[in-house]
Amino acid sequence: MSSFKTTCCYCGVGCGIVVHRDRQGKLSLEGDKDHPVNRGMLCSKGMNLHYTVMDTSDRLLHPEMRYHRNAPRMRVSWEQALDRTAAVFRSIINRYGPDAVAFYASGQCLTEEYYVVNKLIKGFIGSNNIDTNSRLCMSSAVAAYKMSLGEDAVPGTYDDIELADCIFVAGANPAWCHPILWRRIEAAKAANPALRIIVSDPRVTQSCASADLHLQLNPGTDIVLHHAIGRLLIEQGFTDKDFIHQHTEGFTRYRDAVMQRSIAEAAIICGIPEQQLYEAAALIGPSKGFMTMWTMGLNQSAVGVSKNLSLINLHLITGKIGQPGNGPFSLTGQPNAMGGRETGGLANLLPAHRLLDDPTHRAEVQAFWGGTTISDKPGLTATDMFSALQSGSLKAIWIMGSNPLVSLPDARAMEAALQKASFVVVQEISSKPETLKYADVVLPAAAWAEKEGTMTNAERRISYLSKITEAPGEALPDAEIICRFAQKMGYKGFDYAHAGEIYDEHCRLTAGTRIDISSLSYKILQECRSIQWPYKNGQGTARLFTDHLFYTKHQKAVIHTVGDENTSEAHNEDFPLILTTGRIRDQWHTMSKTGKVSKLKQHIASSFLEIHPRDAEARHLRQDDLVVVSSPRGQVRVKTKISTDIKPGVVFLPMHWGKILQNDLNRANNLTNNLTDPISRQPDLKFATVEVTKYRKP
Ligand code: SF4
Secondary structure, eight states, rough: OOOEEOOOOOSSTTOOEEEOOOTTTOOOEEEEEEETTTOOOOOHOOOOOOOOOOOOOBOOOOOOEEESTTTEEEEEOOHHHHHHHHHHHHHHHHHOGGEEEEEEEOOOOOOHHHHHIIIIIIIIIOOOOOEGGGGHHHHHHHHHHHHHHHSOOOOGGGGGGOOSSSEEEEEEHHHHHSSHHHHHHHHHHHOTOOOOOEOOOOOOOOGGGGGGEEEOOOOHHHHHHHHHHHHHHHHHTOHHHHHHHEEOOOHHHHHHHTSOHHHHHHHHOOOOHHHHHHHHHHHHTTOOSSEEEOOOOHHHHTHHHHHHHHHEEEEEEOOOOOOTTOOEEEEESTTTTHHHTTTTTTEEEEEEGGOOOOOOOHHHHHHTTOOOOOOOOOOOOHHHHHHHHTTTTEEEEESOOOOHHHHHHHHHHHHHHHHOSSEEEEEEEEOOOGGGOOEEEEEOOOOTTSOEEEOTTTTEEEEEEEEOSSOOTTTTTTHHHHHHHHHTTOOOOOOOOOSHHHHHHHHHHTTOOOOOOOOHHHHHHHHHHHEESSOOOOOOOOOSSSOOSSTTSSEEEEEEOOOOOOOOOOSSSSSSSEEEEOOOTTTTSSSSSGGGGGHHTTOOOOOOOOOOOOHHTTTTTTTTTTOOOOOOOOOEEEEEEEEETOOOOOEESSOOTTTSSSSSSGGGGGTOOBOTTTTTTTTTEEEEEEEEEOOOOO
8 A cells, every 4th residue: 555645636725635545556545634724634525536536437548639620539649639739720820820829727737737838828839828717716816916915915824714703704605615624614613612703695505504694695795795894894993093004005095985885775785684784893893813715706706806805905994914813815716726826827927926017027037938029918818718719819729627618607608619719629637528529639638646746725835746646548747748739839948857847947937026936846845745935944934914014016005995886787677586606515616527426416416596485486486396597698407496595586506517417408607698807807607697487398
């Protein structure tokens, strides 16, 4: 029996795992008791991760290719697949320019994979057309951190949980979506009965079970809620005047703005009792340790950046930031969304959080890579990439480890875009994802435990992942696939002998930046297993801004005054209900991994529509009735789950289902729209207008 220490590849909590491999190659696993994140605990998804690797029945084993759209794909060698892909890319770039090609990657990619694909497109092809499904997850939080604190950096650490006495969970259900973090919060509450938990969510979720106060607000009213709490904190004398004066800008304007709306009016807009706003302020104001935690309820919105800023403002007006137990803490959905941003793996970024619009930053990276001139034109973001395919300005797309036909909004429009593309490359582990239908070239990739590398979790902790077993068939690690392709294109600087060489190059490129890990190395990470950036003098950094010097121009945090209106799709008589989408406990994304594990289907086996009894009664619906959910864009057919856990006027669909396990009539994104936040370009996945009717056989 051999044992390997590694990291869970599902969510951004980043739990440590010990995997055991017996002589027959059979895997088993347990939580790593020595890991600072999970201390031996694992959730249902992490506990069953090894089954996703041992079951290879769905895996892509060989490269495949077709010469025209209507032909079947045939098995080919790696040489044939990469030679043809390079020839097509060269031809498109020569004819239409470098911006006619794009890469769409994943927050599941390892940092080394992000690094090489970003280097390839920005540094050698000469386009910034790389974006990832992290755009659907974190981009609003990233923009808000930069605007308010001057850097895309979570200020705190998970150890703040045990030091806080008030935790405000806004637009998140960590009990299901970040389960191990939630267990730490529950344990902290058990140890410290004074710890108070506030949850804001239009649904009664599992997280509400442990909450002292549930603010069941109307969808899209988060800013009104945060502003009302801000007003009460000001009126009741809970602001920190010295902190505001010395370390912030913008307070007066903010105060004047939040005073415009009365508490009574705010309560009506939010759809909650007025008294609850006073209760929230009474819990937050006197707390010595105040943490906010949030995810998609704030981020996936047409006003996602403003929602984030309005929440961060509660810390800035009270000075509850940069001290143990305090701070705004965005929970990362994906396991390596943060590592991807460290390498600059988004359409508007350069490595080490350098800025694309800064000529000095472009010159630094270009000199380091030694490739072509880095374009100053921002690349296409996720939804724009697919719109550009539809309009014809983008010709070729390379999709790495993502299933956009289930995860992107307005799925049928995305499908039409892929149909229109001249050339589609899909680099995947599984033969199941819907996106493969449109692939001209399929490249089989190695999965978790079949390759090594690093990831960064939500608390800036970089963790090492071990290779434990061989990939099936001819599947290769993603970084190796990209490097082989780059060499076929004739580019220098992609002949790495090992993932560690890529990571060490990434570390060197961070020198002099705020996320400096230039003295860190792959070897150090293999030995210590995890460390929080920045890394200096042989030490990681648990908390940022402890000196209250922020990374903005004047070293002061900026209190942004934002409007409180929601700019989501407007209701009308035909579509009077608000659809919100989200996760269930035991599934991950579009189920290409968790969908293989029978144990994980036992919790919730199929998709459903959660609807309030009042809305069900008005439509003559009963429990488990088959219904058609319609929006201006499409339909979904599912059974009802009638429940008072959801607000009247709101319905909920899980986001996971597509064609993999059932047909595309379960795909929630048939209904969603492609509105995005104007700053972050994150889609408004939590708000679409729909109607529900009983299904009648044609
Ligand atoms: Fe994996 Fe997240 Fe569960 Fe931890 S909480 S075991 S990282 S899915």
